[in-house]
Amino acid sequence: MPLNSILSKYIPENAIMMVQYLIEQNNFSLKIVNQRETKHGDFRKMPDGTFQITVNNNLNQYQFLLTLVHEIAHHITHQKFGRVQPxxxxxxxxxxxLMLPFLKPDIFKYEMLPHLANYLKNPKASTDSDAKLSLALREFKPSSGKHFVFDLPFGQTFLFKNTIYKRGNKRRTRFECLNTDNQKVYLFNQNVEVETI
Structure with missing residues (x-):
């Protein structure tokens, strides 16, 4: 299947040509993989010396595009500078x-652009660390059957990674949540998706 046909399933239509150019200009294989809990994507040098980028198949088109460009940036950084801080x-x-040409309302929704521009002033390892951007990328809708921690009422119990928690007070950007097994309080980002009980 041609690359543009594959990309059309995962990223906004108006980004396809630019992404195809980035992939063709840089020597790596792209693999779309099943969801991983701990990461959206990854870049690695393979044992045979080739390079591979993987991106989770469950991301929406905006998350997928941002993750793919994030990983391509790792590849280009490795080619230009060798081993540096990830x-x-x-x-x-x-x-x-790499992201500048994509910051257009015909690629990302207009309401996402201010959050994206703010994030790109000093991008972090994960877009999930920026709560406003993360929510905007998810279009303010959690995955089916899940809820954001910030949407839960005080005292609501919920399931996260097979453990039951109870939502507590809000700090500046995080919520105190009591682990009902060990009675310890953990801080949750407001945009963590959980299942209510």
Missing amino acids: HGKEWKKVFQH
Whole structure:
């Protein structure tokens, strides 16, 4: 199947040509994989010396595009600078440069652009660390059957990674949640998706 046909299933239509160009200009294989709990994507050098980028297949088109460009930035940073900090200043500059052409309302929804521009001033290892951007990328809708922690009422019990918690007070950007097994309080990002009980 041609690359543009594959990409059309995962990213916004107006981004396809630019992404195809980035893939063709850089020497790596793209693999779309089943959801992983701990990451959206990954870049690695394979034992045979080739390079591979993987992206989770469950991401919406905006998350997929951002994750793919994030990983391509790792590849280009590796080619230009060798071994450097994974999300250090070299990667940040490359990622910002790669993302600029995509910051348009015909690619990302208009209401996402301010959050994306703010995130790109100093991009972090994960978009999930920026609560406002993360919510905007998910279009303010959690996956089916799940709820965001910030939407839960005080005292609501919920399931997260097979453990039952009870939502507590809000701190600045996080929520105190009591683990009902060990009675310890853990801080949850407001945009964590959980199942209510």
